[in-house]
Amino acid sequence: MNDTEVTQIWRTLEPSGRQRARIEDRVFDWIEARETSLATEWLNLIRTDPLPGLGFAAMAAVSLLMLTPLGWLASSVLR
Amino acid sequence: MGTALALAIAATPTADGTLAGLFKALTSRLGGDAEPLEEPAVQRLVERARAGDRDAAQRLYRQQVDRVFRTVRGVLRSDAEAEDVTQDAMLAVLTSLDRYTPREDARFAAWVASVAVNTARRRFRRRRPELTATGELPDVPDESAPPEREVDTAREREALLRALADLAPAEREMISLRYGAELTASEIAKLVKLEPANVRKILERTRERLGARIEELLQRTGTNL
Numbered sequence: 001m002n003d004t005e006v007t008q009i010w011r012t013l014e015p016s017g018r019q020r021a022r023i024e025d026r027v028f029d030w031i032e033a034r035e036t037s038l039a040t041e042w043l044n045l046i047r048t049d050p051l052p053g054l055g056f057a058a059m060a061a062v063s064l065l066m067l068t069p070l071g072w073l074a075s076s077v078l079r
Numbered sequence: 080m081g082t083a084l085a086l087a088i089a090a091t092p093t094a095d096g097t098l099a100g101l102f103k104a105l106t107s108r109l110g111g112d113a114e115p116l117e118e119p120a121v122q123r124l125v126e127r128a129r130a131g132d133r134d135a136a137q138r139l140y141r142q143q144v145d146r147v148f149r150t151v152r153g154v155l156r157s158d159a160e161a162e163d164v165t166q167d168a169m170l171a172v173l174t175s176l177d178r179y180t181p182r183e184d185a186r187f188a189a190w191v192a193s194v195a196v197n198t199a200r201r202r203f204r205r206r207r208p209e210l211t212a213t214g215e216l217p218d219v220p221d222e223s224a225p226p227e228r229e230v231d232t233a234r235e236r237e238a239l240l241r242a243l244a245d246l247a248p249a250e251r252e253m254i255s256l257r258y259g260a261e262l263t264a265s266e267i268a269k270l271v272k273l274e275p276a277n278v279r280k281i282l283e284r285t286r287e288r289l290g291a292r293i294e295e296l297l298q299r300t301g302t303n304l
Binding site: 001002003005006007009010011012013014015019020022023024026027028030031034 | 136137140144145148149152153158161162165166169170173174232233235236238239240258259261286287289290291293294
């Protein structure tokens with residue numbers, strides 16, 4: 001088998017259309033998520049589904065506040 | 080081909096239903112930028128992508144993704160692993176463009192291949208898999224190809240994967256860089272830290288063994304190349 005024949009048979013390892021689409025979606029979704037701030041994500045959530053979105057955003061904000069050292073500090077000062 | 084393409088587009092749900100979504104779906108199924116670009120054009124895309132141009136990043140991605148998949152598929156044991164590693168490698172490439180330094184003696188593709196191989200190596204270290212390649216059939220058949228050709232392609236793919244499984248990991252890596260990433264012996268030599276002459280010898284020897292094994296396997300299944 002010569003160089004060209006091996007090159008040709010290696011082409012059978014190309015990703016399928018479905019695999020290609022899946023990889024591309026995951027890569028660009030990740031990049032998009034990295035570029036979007038948490039506040040923007042929450043605003044989008046509220047805009048799409050106002051009532052549950054507001055609830056989820058409030059819960060997330062409270063969790064974030066309570067589970068960080070800054071939150072503990074603030075709560076202990078308030079007590 | 081036209082009908083198959085139209086069906087593929089029609090069957091593709093686009094998240095936003097826009098023309099951009101449709102274009103994305105179409106290019107994904109066609110393999111992105113089908114026409115490989117010359118190195119200066121690739122370098123211009125890198126510059127634009129570094130400056131935050133999203134289209135340039137996407138074009139750069141589509142220029143490289145199939146090559147990365149072909150390279151890591153030759154090294155790894157399954158399509159699923161190759162898919163994960165391709166995804167991680169392409170993410171690393173797109174988010175580390177600032178760290179890439181263009182060099183006269185190495186193409187951008189060589190840097191991408193080094194990222195891909197390092198990502199695959201990390202996976203080895205984590206999982207220590209038994210690198211037996213299984214001849215999995217492609218999960219989406221190419222609708223434009225006649226069924227006989229499809230069967231032949233699947234057999235060739237299976238024979239290649241089985242033949243690759245017989246090679247030592249270092250040989251598999253080098254041969255994947257040669258035929259998957261389409262790097263030259265000098266580019267591979269830099270990645271594996273060997274002399275180009277040694278790499279040429281190893282590649283020649285490995286290609287002969289691989290070719291003989293593939294032919295043997297294909298004869299057993301009655302496929303002619």
